[in-house]
Amino acid sequence: MARHSQMTSFELNDLSKSFQADIWLAENFGCEFIIGQNGWINCSCPFEDHSDSSPSFGINLEKGIFKCFGCGKSGNFVKLVSILLKKDFIDTIKLMSEASGFDISNLDTIEYKNEKFKKALEEKNQEKQKIDKLILKATIKIKKAMHTNFEKAEKYYQKLDEIVVQNNIKLLREFVNDGIK
Ligand SMILES: [Zn+2]
Helix, strand or coil: CHHHCCCCHHHHHHHHHHCCHHHHHHHHHCCCCEECCCCEEEECCCCCCCCCCCCCEEEECCCCEEEECCCCCEEEHHHHHHHHHCCCHHHHHHHHHHHHCCCCCCHHHHHHHHHHHHHHHHHHHHHHHHHHHHHHHHHHHHHHHHHHCHHHHHHHHHHHHHHHHHCCHHHHHHHHHHCCC
């Protein structure tokens, strides 16, 4: 029931495995497959930036993956379809799930997760700006202290260095606000 409420990379692999890439490649890119080894079937590479006369390209339906020994591209079928059709991740998943009857009722969740991730990155960026400001504040204090007590300034600088490495904004704020003692 809630199996696909959140699409993990594991479930992306499930989607890849349920996608009949051999039929899809034959119908859309004229791929003619020959049986290879260990579950691989091979054809000439369908990517437009690789003109391939030998069957360098292979897919493994059981594993849901592809690899080209000519141009080096490899990955799961989601990546394969996405590159070949020049579609983004969400559109590719939609298309593949429709083609293979894969339950994709979680798609809103993926979009939601993307939005959440974007927001988290923005917050990280804001935190970085706050940290930069605090370091600037500390630097001004150090420059002032250098004129009166160089040793103290140097110690403070070393301690600042240690705290910055820890990337803990709370600790940094406390340290900078406490000032040089
Ligand atoms: Zn290739």
